[in-house]
Amino acid sequence: MPSQPALPRHVLVLNCGSSSLKFAILDALTSEEIISGLAERLGSSTPLIKYKYQGVKKQIELEANQAHGAAIDTLVALINDHHLADHLIAVGHRVVHGGEHFTQSVLIDDDVIKGITQAATLAPLHGHANLLGISSAQASFKGLPQIAVFDTAFHQTMEKTAYLYALPYKLYTDYGVRRYGFHGTSHFYVAEQTAKLLNQSIEHSNFISAHLGNGCSVCAIKNGKSVDTSMGLTPLEGLMMGTRSGDIDPGLFNFLTTQLDYSAQQIDDLLNKQSGLLGISELSNDCRTIEEAAVAGNEKAILALDMFCYRLAKQIAAFMVPLQRLDALIFTGGIGENSDIIRAKVIAQLSFLGLDCDNTANLAARFSKQGIISSTAANVKAVVMPTNEEWVIALDAATIAQEH
Template sequence: MPMQPSSPQHVLVLNCGSSSLKFAILDATTSAEIISGLAERLGSHSPLIKYKFQGEKHQLELADGQAHAAAIASLVQLINEQHLASHLIAVGHRVVHGGEHFTESVLIDDNVLSAIEKTAALAPLHNPANLLGIRAAQHAFVTLPQVAVFDTAFHQSMPKVAYLYALPYSLYREHGVRRYGFHGTSHYYVAGEAAKFIKKPLLESNFISAHLGNGCSVCAIKNGKSVDTSMGLTPLEGLVMGTRSGSIDPGLFTFLTQQLNYSVEQIDDLLNKKSGLLGISELSNDCRTIEEAAVAGNQQALLALDIFCYRLAKQIAAYMVPLQRLDALIFTGGIGENSDIIREKVITQLGFLGLNCDPQANLQARFGNAGMITKPSNTVSALVIPTNEEWVIAHDAAVIAKEQ
C-alpha cells in the first residue's frame, strides 16, 4: 500500500510586548508560514489586528482599551474560522529574559512561570508582557503544550570572563547582576545557516553574527556556541541602536542628575528612547530615512551612520580575541539584511581581517539574494543571512511537544 502523507504539524508562535502581540502559525516540518500578524496599540485607543493569510492582508478592529486577552480571543476565533486549529500541536512563546534559570527551551509549568516572574526585575518592560501572553494562551488553548523559548538561553555558554562585570561580586551572587545577552534565537539560527553555506559542521565553525535592527547586538560564536555578546544585563548595553545609546560612561548618570537635575525615569527614557541613530541624527530612528538624508547631504545623518558603523566594526574586531580564528561575518536583522551602505562601511573598516566587499553582490543582497557579499578570494567571508526567530521557536516547541 502507498504511504499516507503525514498530517501537518503546526505551531502557533507568540511574541508578546507591552502593547503588542506578534503571532504566526508555522509548519514545524517545512517552516512554511500559514498565517502571520500583529495586534498593536493594545490597552489604548483603537487597538487592531493586522494579519496576512493566503497571500492577502486583512485587518480586525478591537474595542478601545482591549488588551492581550481580547487580542488572543480574537486570534482564537480567527484560527477556528479558518479551520487552522486541528493541526496545532503546540504554542511557542518568545520570552526575552530567562536569567541563569534556562539554558534551553522548556515546557511551561508552574515552576517555569515562577522563574520568569522572578527574572522580571531584569527585564521589567518585557517579561511581564511575555507572562500576559502565556497566561492568555494557556486559557485559550487548554489542551496544547505551551513552550518558552528564551532570548538569553543561547548565551548561557559564555564563560565568566565574558559575562561578569567588574563590580562587587556580591551583586552577581545575590542579585544576578551580569551580562546575559539577547537576540539569542537569531544568532543561533543564522549561525546554523552560515555553517551550511560554508559547508562546515557548526561545532567546528567560528562566526561573528551582527543582528542589526532597531535593537542591535553582536555575538562571538566559537565552535557553534556563544562565547561573548554585546548586550548585557539589559538590551541597552553595546552597539549604537535605533533609539538606544548603547554603551556609555556610567559617570553620565551623575552628571545628568547633579548638573541637569534629571530623574532616574528621565535618564532611562533618554538612553532607551531618545538616543542612538535618532539622537545623533535628530531625524529618525529608521535607518532608511537616515540613509536617504545622508545621500542628500545631511551631515548629521552621515555622522549618525558613521558612528553606528564605527562602533559596530570596533565591536566585531574585539571579538577576534575570544575567537582567534574567523570563518565568516554574518549580517542579519532588518538593517543587516537590507542596508548595503552600512555593510560596505563596516567591511571596509575590517579589511585587516581579510574581508573585501564585493559591491555587486552586496547591492544584490538588498533584494533577497542572501549569501556571500565578499570576493571569493577572501580569506574570511561576509554573509547576509535573513533571520527567522519564529522558525526557531516553532521548531523547539514542536520537539518538546512530541516528547510529552
C-alpha cells in the same frame, strides 16, 4: 536547542511586548507561514490587529483599552474561523529574559512560571508582558503544550570572564546582576544556516553574527557556541541602535541627575527611546530614512551612519579576542539584510581581518537577502543571512511537544 522534528507540525508562535502581540502559525518542518500578524497599541484607545492570510492583508479593530487577553481571544476566533486549530500541536512563546534558570527551551509548568517571574525583575517591561501572554494563551488553548523559548538561552555558554561585570561580587550572587545577552534565537539560527551555506560543520565554525535592526547586537560564536555578545543585563548595552544609546560612561547618570535634574525615568527614556540613530540624526530611527538623507548631504545623517558603522566595526574586531580565528562575518536583521551601504562601510573598516566586499554581490543581496558578499579571494567570508526567529521557536516547540 532541540533538533528538527521528523514530521510536519503547525505551531502558534507568540511574541508578547508591553503593548503589542506578534503572532504566526508556522509549519515547523518547512517554515511555511500559514497566518501571521501583529496586535498593536494594546491598552490604548485605538488597539487593532493586522494580519496576513493566504497573501491577503486585513485588520481588525478592537474596542478601546482592550489588551493582551482580548487580542488572544480575537486571535483564537480568527484561527477557528479559518479552521486552523485542528492542525496546532503547540504554542511557542518568545520569552525575552530567562536569567540563569534556563539554558534551553522548556515545557511551561508552575516551576517554569516561577523562574520566568524571577527573571522578569531584570527586564520588567518584556518579562511581565511575556507572563501575561503565557497566562492568556493557557486559558485560550487548553490542552496544547506551551513552550518557552528564551532570548538569553543561547548565551548561557559564556564564561564568567565574559558575563560578569567588575562590580561587587554580591550583586551577582544575590541579585543576578551580570551580562545575559539577547537575540539568542537569531544568532543561533543564522550561525546554523551560514555553516550550511559554507558547507562546513557548525561544531568547527567560528562566526561573528551581527543582528542589526532597531535593536542591535553582535555575538562571537566559537565552534557553534556563544562565547560573548554585546548586549548585557538589559538590551541597552553594546552597540548604537535605532533609539538606544548602547555603551555610555556610567558617570553620565550622576551628571544628568545632579546637573540637569533628570529623574530615573527620564534617564531611562533618554537612553532607550531618544538616543542612537534617532538622537544623532535628529531625523528618524529608520535606517532607510537616514541613508536617503545622508546621500542628499545631510551632515547629521552622515554622522549617525558613520558612528553606527564605526562602533559596529570596533565591536566585531574586539570579538577576535575570544575567537582568534574567524570563518565568516554574518549580517542579519532588518538593517543587516537590507543595507548594502552599512555592510560596505563596516567591511571596509575590517579589511585587516581578511574581509573584503564584492560590490556586485553586496548590491544583489538587497534583493536576494542571502548570500556571500565577499570575493573568492577573501580569507574571511562576509555573509548576508536572513533571520527567522519564529521558525526557531516553532522548531523547539514542535520537538518538545512531541517528546511530551
